[in-house]
Each structure stands twice: as C-alpha cells, then as structure tokens.
C-alpha cells in the first residue's frame with residue numbers, strides 16, 4: 001500500500017459517514033478457548049451463519065476511536081488502552097471471550113497502518129477505527145455463541161454534527177429511554193443503538209441534532225446525548241452525570257473531567273437534574289465522534305432553554321485543550337497519545 005496513492009476525497013467536505021477502505025483485521029476464537037492471532041485481509045464482506053449469535057440475539061460489541069495526523073507528523077491514537085479495557089468489560093457482560101489488551105491494540109495498529117492513505121490531513125478529520133466483537137457461531141437457544149470473531153475496520157470521517165463547533169439544538173426525550181439499571185447501557189453493546197434510531201430520526205425531522213435521554217427510573221436526571229456524554233457548566237462548576245451503570249463511560253468524558261480539573265474548574269460527577277442543566281451557563285456533549293460539541297438550545301416539553309449561538313468560554317477552553325493534546329499541538333504530558341508505527 002502506498003501512502004502517496006491518495007484517494008479522491010475532498011477532505012474539506014467530509015462528514016461522519018461510511019467510506020470503504022483497503023484492509024481490515026480479522027481474528028477468531030472458540031467459546032472457552034484462546035483468541036488466535038488475527039490476520040489482515042482486504043476489506044470486504046464477511047461470511048456468517050444465519051444462525052450466528054450476533055444476528056439473532058445481538059451478542060456483539062463495538063468500539064470507536066480515532067487515528068489522527070499530529071503536529072509532529074506522526075499518526076496518533078488517543079488513549080486506545082481505554083477502548084481495549086471497555087471492550088473487555090463489555091465482553092464479560094455479554095458472555096464473549098474478552099480480547100486481550102495487547103491483541104486489541106495490535107489489531108488497531110495494523111488496521112491503521114494498512115490504511116494509511118485514508119488518514120486525513122491534520123485538522124481535516126480523522127481515520128475512525130471501528131473494532132467489532134461478535135458471537136459469530138451458530139446457536140438457536142438464547143445462550144452465548146460457540147465461536148467469536150473480532151474485526152477492526154476503518155473509515156475516514158469528518159465532524160459528527162454538521163458544522164463542527166456550531167452550537168446544536170437538542171431535545172429531551174420524555175418518551176424513550178436508552179438504558180435501564182441492570183441492563184447493558186454501561187457497555188458498548190450493539191443492541192443499545194438500534195432502539196435510539198427512531199427517536200433520533202424523529203428529533204432530526206423536527207430540526208434537532210439529537211436527543212437527550214433521561215434516566216429510566218425517575219425521568220428527571222440527564223443520562224446521555226445519543227452517542228455522546230453530557231456536560232454542563234454553571235458558575236464555573238463543570239458537571240456530568242455520574243456513572244451508574246446506565247451511562248457509557250466515555251474516554252472523552254474521562255479526559256474532559258481531568259482537563260477541567262487541571263484548568264482549575266470545580267468538577268462534579270453527580271446526578272444532573274434536568275432543571276439544573278436547563279439553568280446552566282453552558283452545555284456540551286463529548287465523545288470520540290462528537291469530540292466536544294457545544295449545545296445551543298435544549299427543548300424539554302414545551303420549554304426551550306437557549307444557551308446562545310456562540311460557543312461558551314469554558315466549552316471553548318476544554319475543546320482547545322483536548323484537541324491540542326489529541327493532535328500533539330502541545331506537549332502530551334499526560335501520555336494520552338500513542339504513535340502508530
């Protein structure tokens with residue numbers, strides 16, 4: 001593969017959408033066995049039994065991370081060991097043999113290295129890396145599949161929300177919930193995502209960028225924004241919903257909390273009452289795909305709370321610091337970036 005054999009892409013017009021690339025990583029494991037070392041293959045369709053556990057019962061997980069061109073010319077991943085660990089937690093929850101951390105990281109590294117020409121120029125997006133772990137063996141009863149597959153493919157992406165740092169309008173759902181206590185909301189189970197598609201589509205048809213989910217028990221505490229974590233800032237205090245098992249423990253979330261603390265803000269992980277959020281000075285959401293996306297307004301029932309058309313100062317500071325570390329535009333003193341080589 002030649003790095004200079006560049007694809008015909010207008011890097012300035014990229015959105016968060018699927019783009020076929022060159023190569024992918026594939027590995028296999030039997031239930032109760034060890035993962036065999038995977039191999040790189042040409043990207044393409046995979047063959048799977050119609051009775052596969054993942055197709056019938058959703059026994060599957062995914063991860064999402066970005067490889068980006070950094071200021072020093074290298075290609076870097078952001079805290080990839082956290083994604084490896086989160087996938088292991090998910091695997092335990094879904095009865096899947098966990099992929100060893102080293103194997104996960106090696107698979108991601110290979111998938112990036114064999115698709116180098118798809119890594120966008122610095123600041124013009126990223127190569128989104130999508131690890132998938134699934135019950136691929138055939139099973140009819142509702143039980144863990146007899147065999148598993150671990151894949152890693154990649155796709156170049158632009159901003160997740162249109163306009164990047166342009167504040168988005170969100171709507172709080174009073175009808176749908178994402179996760180319930182004891183369920184799978186705290187891991188990246190594939191089955192967590194399909195139930196959000198119709199609510200999200202409905203919100204988009206009404207002109208909102210996404211939905212904000214409330215907790216399923218009290219219907220009053222904010223949980224997440226579609227596929228990103230929620231933050232609000234009030235009187236210099238940065239708050240985010242505490243992890244109770246129904247919220248995905250985001251890598252970006254953890255990083256924003258650390259950065260905010262180091263920048264001198266009071267940081268709280270707590271129940272975030274919808275009333276509190278709607279009286280905040282600034283709100284934003286954070287995730288690998290979303291990075292930090294400012295929230296301009298929130299609708300709840302017949303009330304709309306406007307935060308303004310401008311990006312709030314705290315949101316901007318956190319965004320600047322996070323993206324500077326991610327692209328190595330400032331020294332990475334925390335050791336968060338990992339060169340792919």
Ligand code: PLP
Pocket residue numbers: 064224226227228229248249250251252253286287288289
């Ligand atoms: N919440 C959900 C439901 C997600 O799917 C994601 C994306 O991974 C996030 C939050 C943000 O997590 P991270 O920052 O690790 O990408």
Ligand code: COI
Pocket residue numbers: 063064065227287288289290
């Ligand atoms: C991510 O931020 O990586 C996500 O998982 C978001 C989404 C595309 C599901």
